[in-house]
Amino acid sequence: MPGSRWSGHPRFLLAFRLLAALLASMPFLFLVSNIAAQSLGPDPGQEVTELLGLAAFQLLIATLCMTPLKRWTGWSGWIRIRRMLGLFAFFYATLHVLAFLQFILGWTDLWVTFTKRPYIVAGALSFLMLIPLALTSTQGMMKRLGRSWKQLHKLVYPSIVVAWVHFIWQARSDVGEMVFYGLAILVLLAVRWKWAGSRGMIPFVRG
Template sequence: MIDVLNKGVRRIHAWPLYIVGVIPAVWLIYSGATGGLGAEPIKALEHRLGLIGLQLLIAGLAITPLRKWAGLNLIKFRRAIGLLTFFYILLHLLVWLVLDVQILSQIWADIIKRPYITIGMIGFILMIPLAVTSNNYSIRKLGAKWRRLHQLTYVAAVLGAIHFVMLSKGFQLEPFAYLIAILTLLATRIRWNRKRVVA
């Protein structure tokens, strides 16, 4: 079954994923502009864009465990998923900056004074070099350093989940589910070395 799936995956090009991946953003922006996102369209748009970004981040993190434990090879889609993740997080940030807060001094004050915004901003900043170097030229130029650089994805993922947990009012299961999912996916990457105990 897995072999059949992998053969099917090999026949699929990665580029259509960029087109399909942008459609939800276009639809959300259109819905927000036409009153389809409720009484607070800006807040709803901001939340949903960030949520899609976090979901895509989890999807990207799931690719390696799926190959390792299930034999399903989706590596060819990882770059597209990563760039779409950055795209949605960037839109999430722009909605907050341009449509929500708008005042430059207030933006800086919020980043400094509100921990969940500080954490979210750090996570976004860590994603910038990842997006910039998601191309074949950077892989060739950086060599082994490229892989180490892209381990920042793990930190950005955890910060993104913590950002979601902290901005939620009261105890909500959904943000913690995302955090647990990310921590679980990261745990699958840990190589446990069993040391022999000499009696």
């Protein structure tokens, strides 16, 4: 792929980006169509919250796959969709939090909920770590922050681990799914560790 002419062609790259955007939009389109058809089951609020949380989590994992894919295939197209996937993950995470506040909590007992339920604390921690990443994802911020940008963006590693903890903490069934995601994250982190060493993975540390 790296040497082939078509894989570097602007039209091919555009089509690839559009396809990735379409795939990343699928959970949202699925949700909208289900809301329109009123087919979200007996507890729509719960269903919406779970679907959005899962989409955020899966897209975060997909974002972390892009650098290894680039290194293994030698094709830079993967890196061109990395930021977009990360922003989609943040988009779903934000909607997930809003859906929780609106449909499950009803904007009441915020402090009690966030301090008394450990899995909510884990979710909030993961979300808080994603905020600076989304805010500094532009080319302008990348230039402005220079070397610090890379150090800051290592926050994605603890964020995904804590999101996984949040996921397993509230799970009632399907341990296999949790193990699958856990192993995927472990492999992705191990690959990073091998390439960049431990310093390359600790936020705010020059690696």
